[in-house]
Amino acid sequence: MRCCKIFRLLDSGSTPADDMFLQTITDHHAASSSPPSSSSSSSSSAFCPVLPSRHIVERQPRMLNFHIEYRTRSVEVVLEEASTVGEIKQILETELHVPVSKMQLKGWKSGDVSDSVSLQMAQGWRCAGGMSRLLPPPSPTRRAGQESLNQNYLLIISHREAQREYSLNFPATRTIQEVKRNISDLTNIPVRHQQWDGWPASASDDSMTLSSSGISYPCHHLTVCRRSSPAATLEPSEECTDVHMVSDSEGDDFEDASEFGVDESEIFGMGSSSCRKSPMMPENSENEGDALLHFTGEFSSRYGDCHPVFFIGSLEAASQEAFFGKARDRKLLAIYLHNDDSVLSNVFCSQMMCAESIVSYLSQNFITWAWDVTKEANKARLLTMCTRHFGSVVAQTIRTYKTDQFPLLLIVMGKRTSNEVLNVIQGNTTVDELMMRLMGAMEIFTSQQQEDIRDEDEREAREMVKREQDEAYRLSLEADRKKREAQEREEAEQVRQERIRKEQEEEREAIRLSLEQALPPEPKEEEGEPVSKLRIRTPSGEFLERRFLGSCKLQVLFDFVASKGYPSDEFKLLTTFPRRNITQLDPAWTLLEAKLFPQETLFLEAKE
Template sequence: MYFSLVIPLLFLFFSQACTGIDNIAEAITLLELNNWDLVAAINGVIPQENGILQSQSEAADAAAGGSVPPPSSSSSSSSPASSSTSAFCPVNPSSRHIVERQPRMLNFRVEYRQRTIELVLEEGSTVGEIKKLLEADLGIPVSKMQLKGWKSGDVSDSTVMRSLHLPKNNSLYVLTPDIAPTASTSKNRYGETHPMFFIGSLEAASQEAFYGKARDRKLLAIYLHNDDSVLSNVFCSQMMCADSIVSYLSQNFITWAWDVTKEANKARLLTMCTRHFGSVVTQTIRTYKTDQFPLLLIVMGKRTSNEVLNVIQGNTTVDELMMRLMGAMEIFTAQQQEDIKDEDEREARETVKREQDEAYRVSLEADRKKREVQEREEAEQVRVERMRKEQEDEKEAIRLSLEQALPPEPDEDSVEQISKLRIRTPSGEFLERRFLGSCKLQVLFDFVASKGYPFEEFKLLTTFPRKNITQLDSGSTLLEAKLFPQETLFLEGKE
């Protein structure tokens, strides 16, 4: 009974102070609707613009579905009304002034090979967040990426940049296991003058240096960098970045670099060297200690195998470095001259062979075309001969048909009117035959055609007066054509 009265009274007290509710029946109803949860009921009647008034720990309990235990009588009775009001009632926003601190932004200029990427991040970001942004732009996995250029040395991915006390503008560079250390090439550390390193694998660099034309071949300079060596910065800044060295390397060498600071990278290098240069070179590199780095290996390509001419350690001077590079170039130049001579002789032989092959090919092509022309001519002759034979056979068939269709030659003593015709052929021979005077001219034409002089090709003429019989009506008789009792005609070819 005491509990059922205390809760409504508390609710009524707080809600009246904040919202003006003074009816206990209404307070009990609201509590029942909220399962007798005092805080939930108060939050239900406080205007939304004032926000939820419960503390963070109570809000977590409410979100988890728990109920706030009712306050004890001692706590409720001992707390003055003013303190309760300040704990649960919202404070007028105009009565307080909140100053929000803007996060400090940092600018980063990150270099990778020939690319430069600009980034802006909050000071509270981590190094790993920079790498994730670079991964999206460069396509390099975060696990394979090393960010260099921090003033405090190497940092981990979880390092918060605020702890590094960085200036607003920062310059970094990216290292990957497969490329030269940017420490040796970055203008941030060594200025604008530095060697141009070959971008790609050791095998690709070897192909570029050794396997072109003899006149275009170069020496391969392999630069091995170790950040843990005290000689690295001196060698890079004073030797590798000297104008004379940079110019000489650019003109005569393919320069490739590798970072052996990490043992994993060094192991990969030894594997590549074993494959390309043999175990002797690999063992030589393995024997060098950290403080002897950096190393510059001068490699020359030969017919059978690649040869390491010189291994230059980091404890050298510019003059000594230049002398050793020039000494390697003298050996290389002598070998290159021999290779050029051999290559020229080989190309001359190949040129003669190509010319001979070309002449042979042209001869074969000419023979082939000649043979094709001859075959076409022979085929045409066969075709023409076949057509001629077919035409002759056709003419002979027509001639025989006409000859068989001719009426019989009448006898000389026939009582009917007889016309005796004598026909001179173009060859000078004469055709003689007797015809009935009543015979049609067509019979005469068929007789001439049966002797090999078809009507379509020849015309039949009288001697005097000259008259073309073939132009007369073939249905006329010999008597009507006045070819009676005898007549001499001659054949003439049509034009």
């Protein structure tokens, strides 16, 4: 005997109840083995041909015996290993009336194979074991299911031994194997020791996603317990029977356990939650910001990038950001406390903290700050910070929680006098329950926030009125000051102008007096020298009369007029007829030379 193999065949119109298995019963040599007997009542000898006798050579062709179960029928086919997959399909088409185009083979050692591939290549006989199935092409119903991969399934899983029930939300793309690993974290039952009830018959492969497994939507009930026999490492299946394969080839030990749904870490007694490359937070980190950067990076590497935005900074800075802004900008503070030693941490992080609805709600309404309390030093540091910012009661409350109750999510609301912890959410919760508790905290916070907004608006209104009054008073004082300063400047200018005017008058008076004193005496008419009598009309209509010697210079006449208050730089002296401007003549001329003899009438006119 060489090996044995199982296949399952479905046509496009079949249901999970119509599964057909194909099993390789024996491996023949033409000269040494007889054809295998059929174990099914519907087996046909036409499909177990008698091999023609031939001379024995060094290596006889190896014969493969396939046992096919389809709905209620069984068929056996014996072919040489050099035959192709297409030849099996042609035989099955003749016997089962299933078109080759409707057949889909699944479970070959080398994966999906074409019809031209030989059975030797398709089977990969050097492998120690495996399972193969023939499945139909996807039906329209299955394609519709694939289009609904964005759905979430609620799995209600009962743990028999613990008498406990878990309600877990999973995306449609989550595989059965991942669900079992998460349950392993919750129940401490390794995947290989889990005994399940409730999976549909179509969920025969742990690599299948929930959307393609055939479970009920949106809710499905399952039961899990520990296997009674620890030696059983494979899960039973209603549709597929595992057949142990034996080979006389070298190195045919159990090489590929992954084909049987057994994780390598489970073979050595390790759960997936124990594979930690590094702690979430380094111990005794001097800077809280650096510690939280490390926490965020490790969280992303473990659970993906879809997670809440953790505040990078101290707890005091996070409190300032959440509580001490304007009332409209304030938020709740969510403090996530992680503990790697808790069996709930992996599921809580992957299923709760990374759920898109939770991530979106926390990002919009909360400032999220995180800390790792796995190490005692980090836990002591957290308790010190909580005592400082929230009081000893909160620190004592955290201290009372046991390791298996972690992770914790503390919801803190800031008040006028102190900060209040509204809620402490433990790790043994569901997405729906977590969302409800977050929304409940938001309702309390929103009510308090609206009151704070009203108080703040009233306070700002009062302050606005006061500022407006202060501004009006300031503007009034400023106007009075400017008016007073303008009046003072005007008065000062008047004083200055008056002083200048007086100085100018005094200067003119001094010049007038000096000119008057410098004038030669007025000659008498009976003197022998020629005397000129001049009559001068002023701009005011008055007349100035004086006698001058004919030999007097015009400058003496100009000085006389200036001594009367009419300086030559402001007034011009004119004759009546012919009209002449005497001030333009040479001051050194005599009156005789200027033809102002023996008498003349002149008038003064202001210069332009």
